[in-house]
Amino acid sequence: MKALQVGLIGFGTVGRGTWDVLRRNEEEITRRAGRPIRITWVATRTLDRAREGLRGIDGVNLTNDPQVITRHADIDIVCELIGGVEAARAVVMDAIAHKKHVVTANKALLAHHGTEIFAAAHAQGVMVGFEAAVAGGVPIIKALREGLTANRIEWIAGIINGTSNFILSEMRARGATFDTVLKEAQARGYAEADPTFDVEGIDAAHKLTIMSAIAFGVPMQFGKAYAEGISRLHQEDIVYAEELGYRIKLLGITRRAQDGIELRVHPTLIPAKRLIANVEGAMNAVLVKGDAVGPTLYYGAGAGAEPTASAVIADLVDVTRMHTADPEHRVPHLAFQPDQMSDVPFLPMGEVETSYYLRMRVDDRPGVLADIARILADREISIDAMIQKEPSEGEYQTDIILLTHRSIERQLVDAIDKIEALPTVRNKVVRIRMEALN
Amino acid sequence: MKALQVGLIGFGTVGRGTWDVLRRNEEEITRRAGRPIRITWVATRTLDRAREGLRGIDGVNLTNDPQVITRHADIDIVCELIGGVEAARAVVMDAIAHKKHVVTANKALLAHHGTEIFAAAHAQGVMVGFEAAVAGGVPIIKALREGLTANRIEWIAGIINGTSNFILSEMRARGATFDTVLKEAQARGYAEADPTFDVEGIDAAHKLTIMSAIAFGVPMQFGKAYAEGISRLHQEDIVYAEELGYRIKLLGITRRAQDGIELRVHPTLIPAKRLIANVEGAMNAVLVKGDAVGPTLYYGAGAGAEPTASAVIADLVDVTRMHTADPEHRVPHLAFQPDQMSDVPFLPMGEVETSYYLRMRVDDRPGVLADIARILADREISIDAMIQKEPSEGEYQTDIILLTHRSIERQLVDAIDKIEALPTVRNKVVRIRMEALN
Numbered sequence: 001m002k003a004l005q006v007g008l009i010g011f012g013t014v015g016r017g018t019w020d021v022l023r024r025n026e027e028e029i030t031r032r033a034g035r036p037i038r039i040t041w042v043a044t045r046t047l048d049r050a051r052e053g054l055r056g057i058d059g060v061n062l063t064n065d066p067q068v069i070t071r072h073a074d075i076d077i078v079c080e081l082i083g084g085v086e087a088a089r090a091v092v093m094d095a096i097a098h099k100k101h102v103v104t105a106n107k108a109l110l111a112h113h114g115t116e117i118f119a120a121a122h123a124q125g126v127m128v129g130f131e132a133a134v135a136g137g138v139p140i141i142k143a144l145r146e147g148l149t150a151n152r153i154e155w156i157a158g159i160i161n162g163t164s165n166f167i168l169s170e171m172r173a174r175g176a177t178f179d180t181v182l183k184e185a186q187a188r189g190y191a192e193a194d195p196t197f198d199v200e201g202i203d204a205a206h207k208l209t210i211m212s213a214i215a216f217g218v219p220m221q222f223g224k225a226y227a228e229g230i231s232r233l234h235q236e237d238i239v240y241a242e243e244l245g246y247r248i249k250l251l252g253i254t255r256r257a258q259d260g261i262e263l264r265v266h267p268t269l270i271p272a273k274r275l276i277a278n279v280e281g282a283m284n285a286v287l288v289k290g291d292a293v294g295p296t297l298y299y300g301a302g303a304g305a306e307p308t309a310s311a312v313i314a315d316l317v318d319v320t321r322m323h324t325a326d327p328e329h330r331v332p333h334l335a336f337q338p339d340q341m342s343d344v345p346f347l348p349m350g351e352v353e354t355s356y357y358l359r360m361r362v363d364d365r366p367g368v369l370a371d372i373a374r375i376l377a378d379r380e381i382s383i384d385a386m387i388q389k390e391p392s393e394g395e396y397q398t399d400i401i402l403l404t405h406r407s408i409e410r411q412l413v414d415a416i417d418k419i420e421a422l423p424t425v426r427n428k429v430v431r432i433r434m435e436a437l438n
Numbered sequence: 439m440k441a442l443q444v445g446l447i448g449f450g451t452v453g454r455g456t457w458d459v460l461r462r463n464e465e466e467i468t469r470r471a472g473r474p475i476r477i478t479w480v481a482t483r484t485l486d487r488a489r490e491g492l493r494g495i496d497g498v499n500l501t502n503d504p505q506v507i508t509r510h511a512d513i514d515i516v517c518e519l520i521g522g523v524e525a526a527r528a529v530v531m532d533a534i535a536h537k538k539h540v541v542t543a544n545k546a547l548l549a550h551h552g553t554e555i556f557a558a559a560h561a562q563g564v565m566v567g568f569e570a571a572v573a574g575g576v577p578i579i580k581a582l583r584e585g586l587t588a589n590r591i592e593w594i595a596g597i598i599n600g601t602s603n604f605i606l607s608e609m610r611a612r613g614a615t616f617d618t619v620l621k622e623a624q625a626r627g628y629a630e631a632d633p634t635f636d637v638e639g640i641d642a643a644h645k646l647t648i649m650s651a652i653a654f655g656v657p658m659q660f661g662k663a664y665a666e667g668i669s670r671l672h673q674e675d676i677v678y679a680e681e682l683g684y685r686i687k688l689l690g691i692t693r694r695a696q697d698g699i700e701l702r703v704h705p706t707l708i709p710a711k712r713l714i715a716n717v718e719g720a721m722n723a724v725l726v727k728g729d730a731v732g733p734t735l736y737y738g739a740g741a742g743a744e745p746t747a748s749a750v751i752a753d754l755v756d757v758t759r760m761h762t763a764d765p766e767h768r769v770p771h772l773a774f775q776p777d778q779m780s781d782v783p784f785l786p787m788g789e790v791e792t793s794y795y796l797r798m799r800v801d802d803r804p805g806v807l808a809d810i811a812r813i814l815a816d817r818e819i820s821i822d823a824m825i826q827k828e829p830s831e832g833e834y835q836t837d838i839i840l841l842t843h844r845s846i847e848r849q850l851v852d853a854i855d856k857i858e859a860l861p862t863v864r865n866k867v868v869r870i871r872m873e874a875l876n
Contacts, residue, residue: 139585147577
């Protein structure tokens with residue numbers, strides 16, 4: 001049967017991985033897809049290096065102009081693997097305009113322009129695959145979009161940034177500071193020279209935006225996401241959390257609440273006995289709570305050449321299997337049919353309800369705790385657990401660590417303002433959110 | 439758009455769960471599927487009870503004759519939820535003969551008759567969905583068949599029997615014996631009155647047979663599966679394993695080895711730090727190793743009314759989305775195209791290579807360990823770790839616990855025969871297999 005022809009745009013880590021896996025497993029992939037899938041065109045800015053890498057291989061053409069591929073009559077599927085937002089958007093929109101199916105690993109692109117891209121694809125009758133955009137090789141998009149279709153999704157909580165999870169794992173295992181571990185991660189190539197996207201939660205917020213849309217049938221609204229990273233996490237809070245039976249993870253959480261949808265990325269205390277609390281190193285894991293199935297968890301490598309290629313190629317096979325079928329039979333891009341999206345709002349962070357870990361440095365004298373407890377009680381914030389350390393020899397200050405029950409963030413922020421205004425409280429209150437995930 | 443009409447055959451736990459979830463989430467499911475899915479017929483042997491349960495509900499018809507449904511002109515999809523093998527086979531084959539799509543949760547049926555059923559479905563151009571047959575609500579069939587299509591699957595290791603995992607979790611947590619925990623599990627409805635299928639590994643072998651076929655593109659061959667259960671596991675081996683840094687789980691393992699495919703269910707030591715070693719209670723988890731993606735893990739409820747219904751309905755939505763598309767566009771039942779199945783053999787258990795935990799009761803005198811070590815060395819079985827306990831006060835015997843490196847099962851069985859023949863060895867050698875899962 002005639003091969004499906006793929007044009008790769010971008011030949012960096014993921015592009016090269018896709019090329020390698022597709023060739024190595026060609027026989028099995030063809031047996032699954034029903035027809036061969038061939039990369040016949042590659043576009044790259046570094047033509048010389050690509051020429052070197054592809055030396056001696058027949059049937060593949062090179063160009064440095066993406067439009068040669070997006071407009072080529074023989075190309076069935078365009079793989080956008082250049083990353084970034086604006087150039088990638090131009091490539092994807094041009095491919096769709098020329099009735100090519102698209103496969104992309106680009107979470108930033110979709111979080112910002114997904115609505116426009118899926119509308120254009122729908123109008124042109126082509127498919128856009130993006131399994132690789134969330135959690136790398138873990139087929140979480142497919143699970144949400146097809147595996148859990150029976151469920152009203154209640155919430156999703158994911159470790160979806162491998163760099164951050166690697167740093168947090170090392171901080172906990174070795175008692176090292178954020179700065180130390182980040183430098184090592186950069187030296188070993190686990191973190192970028194500018195790590196902002198990873199450690200400040202922006203990359204995770206991109207991925208969370210995509211999952212939220214699929215879970216709840218809402219348009220992608222990255223602008224509504226709250227993102228707080230791990231760069232200001234103190235080693236001692238990891239230790240206190242451990243004492244209390246918790247681990248700190250950078251979680252992306254999206255939840256269907258009474259009045260809207262929560263969409264938030266932040267360091268989070270979770271009970272140490274939960275499976276997801278034990279996901280270590282650069283691995284990803286997504287915990288999904290459905291009303292019928294209960295909690296399910298999906299775990300695997302969230303980045304890297306071949307894990308990402310695994311997801312890119314899964315999309316290529318899906319497109320191949322459906323290529324000539326009429327559009328009404330295809331799985332909808334965002335799980336729900338395009339005319340069935342909901343306009344339920346995303347909640348501002350102040351309206352979110354969660355539990356909190358609070359650490360404060362206080363004078364060691366009578367009445368301090370009573371003042372703090374009154375401020376919390378006045379705002380209906382109740383205390384779940386507490387550690388108060390004995391002051392060290394010769395010191396007159398000590399740490400109080402409080403865990404609260406579920407409270408409204410706005411109330412909690414107000415309480416912290418009042419606590420910090422007490423003359424007996426000596427520092428800014430450290431506040432980390434906490435989720436039971438049960 | 440016209441509703442897809444479903445006939446439920448069987449209205450027990452899963453049938454009732456499917457009914458409940460489909461009604462409760464009707465609005466969201468329709469938004470995903472693109473058209474309504476309605477149960478219009480229910481067949482059950484207990485008509486009175488079903489009538490009571492469905493009182494006041496319009497548009498559903500009851501019968502005690504499955505053929506009324508399998509041959510009804512208006513029915514699009516037949517859901518077989520009666521369980522068992524022969525009666526279920528008759529229902530499914532009759533439905534296929536009358537060009538109905540089929541959704542089933544029946545692992546025993548597929549493990550025994552899958553080849554025949556999928557061939558008939560292929561000939562008639564209908565789909566057979568069976569997501570619910572393995573790991574309940576966890577979409578592991580979809581992950582293997584669609585999510586990981588890029589990969590050469592190297593092995594799968596799964597906790598795929600909730601009853602056994604519940605018993606093992608309780609034995610470890612409370613130091614209780616198998617018999618004690620089983621009786622409690624039966625009292626609480628977690629285990630059947632006759633628990634053989636669950637605790638002897640047969641149910642797990644059914645599920646493993648199905649996963650193996652999908653992973654490796656081979657026909658289902660339940661007869662080639664090795665099944666060993668947990669009923670003869672001693673509490674003390676769980677404790678010794680723990681001391682050595684391992685947990686004991688009933689794993690279904692299928693692996694692509696040099697000369698064929700391994701297909702085996704048995705209690706297995708796995709490193710305690712692996713995520714899958716921390717799956718507790720009645721939950722299921724499947725760890726899949728692909729050559730590109732590396733290890734991925736899928737976790738969730740493996741049984742129960744609504745988790746199983748979640749998978750049944752996911753299949754209903756898949757069938758609905760594809761219903762009128764021509765068959766060539768559908769995902770192949772067993773992941774590989776039907777004319778692309780492989781005839782690679784399954785390996786007999788004697789040819790399987792794995793590591794072992796051995797416990798033996800020996801006289802506490804010089805030379806005993808040397809004799810045992812020589813027997814192992816002569817068969818190229820090398821020792822990875824050992825515990826030798828001091829004898830208790832006034833005793834002249836002690837336990838030796840050995841962990842071996844990877845060895846051929848046939849050699850190991852021969853070594854155990856020779857060890858048991860030593861006059862200084864006082865009991866049958868306890869042998870539990872061990873997997874690093876890395």
